Amino acid sequence: MTRSAQFTSVELCAGAGGQALGLEQAGFRHLAAIENDKWACASLRANRDYSGLAEELRWPVQERDLHDVDGSDFDGVDLVAGGVPCPPFSVAGRQLGAEDERDLFPKALEIVERARPRAVMLENVRGLSQPRFANYRAQVIQHLESMGYQSEWKLLNSSDYGVPQLRPRFVLVALGEQEMRHFEWPSQVPTDLTVGDALYSLMAANGWAGVDEWKKQANKIAPTLVGGSKKHGGPDLGPTRSKQAWAKLGVKASSIAEDAPSQDFPGDEMPRLTVQMGAVLQGFPENWKFLGGKTAAWRQVGNAFPPPVARAIGQQISKALMAVDSGQRTPIHSSVGQIA
Structure with missing residues (x-):
């Protein structure tokens, strides 16, 4: 810095x-x-x-x-x-x-x-x-x-x-x-940095056993993140086409998670992004703070x-x-x- x-x-x-x-x-x-x-x-x-x-x-x-x-x-x-x-x-x-x-x-x-x-x-x-x-x-x-x-x-x-x-x-x-x-x-x-590369340590933070396999699937850059406005859009990863693109990377895009996947996270489910993960995909350092509830924080990240x-x-x-x-x-x- x-x-x-x-x-x-x-x-x-x-x-x-x-x-x-x-x-x-x-x-x-x-x-x-x-x-x-x-x-x-x-x-x-x-x-x-x-x-x-x-x-x-x-x-x-x-x-x-x-x-x-x-x-x-x-x-x-x-x-x-x-x-x-x-x-x-x-x-x-x-x-x-x-x-x-x-x-x-x-x-x-x-x-x-x-x-x-x-x-x-x-x-x-x-x-x-x-x-x-x-x-x-x-x-x-x-x-x-x-x-x-x-x-x-x-x-x-x-x-x-x-x-x-x-x-x-x-x-x-x-x-x-x-x-x-x-x-x-x-x-x-x-950049040759993929979503899997960028988020590996955060996805693995709670001991998720499936993180290595997930990283192999998340082998491309991310679609454009969206944050929504004060009147429209909640804490999710965008419209249907964006959600489909995220699914190909092994990410559930319907909502934002509070925490990284746990150790016993089901192997047949896709993980969701946290606010911190979204921020890292934007190029913020991992320790950058986003205050407010999940919707307000995600809006700051996505915009x-x-x-x-x-x-x-x-x-x-x-x-x-x-x-x-x-x-x-x-x-x-x-x-x-x-x-x-």
């Missing part, structure tokens, strides 16, 4: 801290982690905002609605990052885009305009990359250009960055003209941005900022506004 940081950041819609953790690992020190969900805030405090934690590792948690945030409070911050809510663009929703009252991109851009960070990183679901939202994406880019930023969209699969799960995410990075000349998206590092992906992008943003600070010659970079 990074003990010192080169640059500062503010995290919007922080959730349980997946993106923030990855950016911390990339060397960013968080000036604030802003989130309105009480259980996600409790998780953030349990992991990164409690008495006794080294000051450089603390994330000051602000439990409040993003609409109440004034970006000028963070004037001079290096990076504004966040995972704005995805329902306006999710294939599981009505895909109303800008017409959806839950669309927080405009507010995020307002915060950027007032904070004037050197870099911006906002992530969302794959649905935002669809042709139907081309005008919306163009408007975001134009707004950023009016503020002096150059920006790029990129569709990334988490499995290309060391995460044992497909999990496509659509990411926007915006930088000043000089910084953007030095920015490159992180190179893919496909998280995998820390390894955030770390990979954060490292590239940091390199671009450092290149400008050190006066490096700027290379030609001409993919501004790209989608993928």
Whole structure:
């Protein structure tokens, strides 16, 4: 874990801290982690905002609605990052885009305009990359250009960055003209880590005799985890097609377990995932805490941005900022506004 940081950041819609953790690992020190969900805030405090934690590792948690945030409070911050809510663009929703009252991109851009960070990183679901939202994406880019930023969209699969799960995410990075000349998206590092590899020790924790056979069956990466919204979706692994994919890996997907399989777990039954197992498949460390009941905790896990992906992008943003600070010659970079 990074003990010192080169640059500062503010995290919007922080959730349980997946993106923030990855950016911390990339060397960013968080000036604030802003989130309105009480259980996600409790998780953030349990992991990164409690008495006794080294000051450089603390994330000051602000439990409040993003609409109440004034970006000028963070004037001079290096990076504004966040995972704005995805329902306006999710294939599981009505895909109303800008017409959806839950669309927080405009507010995020307002915060950027007032904070004037050197870099911006906002992530969302794959649905935002669809042709139907081309005008919306163009408007975001134009707004950023009016503020002096150059920006790029990129569709990334988490499995290309060391995460044992497909999990496509659509990411926007915006930088000043000089910084953007030095920015490159992180190179893919496909993982050969399977669900069985990632979860073996957790599945075996209570002495389950069938864990070795289960590991052989769970020999692929996971389908994309889902967490549901506050109004819809409970602690399970998603719709019918997802449940069928999990069954092929030897995982019962109808609900989330409290504990790992016991020593006498029936050999003809499939085990279920725990909240901790889901978090590991997202790239969280095993000791990351998720507070609240099972539904609230699973929502935090299922809606998280995998820390390894955030770390990979954060490292590239940091390199671009450092290149400008050190006066490096700027290379030609001409993919501004790209989608993928």
